[in-house]
Amino acid sequence: MDVWIIQMQHFHLLRPWWLLVIFPLGYIVYRLKQRQDNLVDWRKHMSPTILQTLTVNGDKQKFISPLNLTLVLGILSLLVLIGPTWQQQQSPFTEDKSALIIALDLSETMEQTDVLPTRLTRAKQKIIELLTIRGDANTALIAYTGTAHTVMPITNDSKMIKQFLDSLSYKIMPHSGKQPQSVLPLANVLLQATNTPGTILLITDGTSDDALNEFEQYFSQAQHQLIVWAIGRNNSESDEVGSIIIPMQFERLQTLAELADGRMILLSDDKQDVAEVNRYIDNNLVVSEDESRPWLDAGYWLVYLVAALYLLWFRRGWTLQW
Numbered sequence: 001m002d003v004w005i006i007q008m009q010h011f012h013l014l015r016p017w018w019l020l021v022i023f024p025l026g027y028i029v030y031r032l033k034q035r036q037d038n039l040v041d042w043r044k045h046m047s048p049t050i051l052q053t054l055t056v057n058g059d060k061q062k063f064i065s066p067l068n069l070t071l072v073l074g075i076l077s078l079l080v081l082i083g084p085t086w087q088q089q090q091s092p093f094t095e096d097k098s099a100l101i102i103a104l105d106l107s108e109t110m111e112q113t114d115v116l117p118t119r120l121t122r123a124k125q126k127i128i129e130l131l132t133i134r135g136d137a138n139t140a141l142i143a144y145t146g147t148a149h150t151v152m153p154i155t156n157d158s159k160m161i162k163q164f165l166d167s168l169s170y171k172i173m174p175h176s177g178k179q180p181q182s183v184l185p186l187a188n189v190l191l192q193a194t195n196t197p198g199t200i201l202l203i204t205d206g207t208s209d210d211a212l213n214e215f216e217q218y219f220s221q222a223q224h225q226l227i228v229w230a231i232g233r234n235n236s237e238s239d240e241v242g243s244i245i246i247p248m249q250f251e252r253l254q255t256l257a258e259l260a261d262g263r264m265i266l267l268s269d270d271k272q273d274v275a276e277v278n279r280y281i282d283n284n285l286v287v288s289e290d291e292s293r294p295w296l297d298a299g300y301w302l303v304y305l306v307a308a309l310y311l312l313w314f315r316r317g318w319t320l321q322w
Contacts (some may be wrong), residue, residue: 012085014297016245021081025074032067038262066313073309085295098196099138099154100281102127102161103183105231106170106205112205114233114245115267122267123231124165129158129274131158134281140190143168148186154193180207181214182255183220195291197223199281205232206249207256215309224260225284227277228253234266 013019049241104127110120131139132230141164143151152161170176181204191198219226232248257264263280265273 011086011148011156012295013083014085018078018081021078025078029067029071029074032070039308053057055314069312071183073306076302076306076309080111080288080299081308082299083297085297087296088294089285098113099140099191099198099285100134101140101142101146101187101190101196101198101200103142103180103187103200103202103204104145104165105145105180105202105206106143106173106179107178107204108170108176108301109178109205109246110231111170112232112245114247115231119188119205119231120169124168125265126229126231126274127165127203128162129271130277131161133278134158140187141165142183142186143173144180144183145170145173145175146175146179146182148179148182149173150186150190154190178204178208179205179211179213181203183217184214187224188218189226196276197225197284199225199227199284201227201229201281202256203229203231205230207252208313212252212256212259215256219260219262225280226260227256228257228262228264229267229273229277230264273289295306 045284104123106120110123111118113119117124136158138154138156139152139158139161140150140154141152141161142148150162155161183200183202187200191200215226230248230253233245234248234250254263254264265277265280267273
């Protein structure tokens with residue numbers, strides 16, 4: 001539903017001047033309705049009370065009639081003429097240069113076992129599923145704790161990212177902590193090379209106070225979008241040995257996404273979260289020479305409905321039912 005709302009933000013009319021047709025259409029329907037009134041001449045010489053007393057009302061007019069259908073056909077034809085649209089056609093001559101920057105949290109809290117086997121392992125599995133869906137799309141990988149480091153620059157070889165992904169752990173990071181804002185300078189450099197808006201996918205179980213302000217400031221100026229993929233459960237639980245598991249910072253991550261005008265996706269046991277993340281990424285794709293892509297006319301399919309309704313005029317006696 002959210003993706004549909006985002007697409008409808010681009011809704012516009014290809015041929016808005018055809019809206020002027022609504023005036024002659026309204027006049028035609030009005031005149032046709034007047035023709036149905038057999039008492040129109042009597043109304044000029046008799047009061048409504050006397051006329052009603054002397055008139056015997058016949059059967060009520062059926063809803064499906066030439067007059068009513070004329071109004072329906074007029075509206076449908078008008079929708080075809082004005083050309084409603086909200087998305088652009090895919091062009092085989094344009095190159096997709098938008099990029100996905102995956103920022104993976106390697107801090108020690110990602111070793112929590114509220115999500116089996118661990119949060120980090122589940123995050124890696126989800127990344128692999130996402131890469132499989134995206135295929136050869138441009139993707140980069142950044143790992144961070146207290147500092148951020150580029151593991152793989154933007155590449156369309158997902159196999160390379162998968163190879164490096166398996167060896168990532170907080171033990172190989174030079175600094176401890178959880179500072180997601182350290183990802184922004186690296187991601188900004190990577191995205192600048194594409195010259196097109198991209199997506200920063202933050203995969204984590206929490207954030208810092210400093211990150212809230214810096215993410216808000218960055219995304220208020222940048223055209224890129226932020227997706228927060230929250231890994232973990234939204235409450236504290238005890239594992240088998242009785243130690244307390246640090247809960248995922250649900251509210252804080254939600255605040256981070258809202259301040260950056262982004263979206264937060266919760267980890268799911270199935271592939272629903274992967275599909276949802278991929279839909280948001282696809283919706284943000286920008287191709288080179290984007291202005292050359294024609295807008296998809298969504299009104300054409302109504303032509304078949306209009307043609308089918310016009311077939312009623314071939315029925316014997318149809319026009320006598322006005």
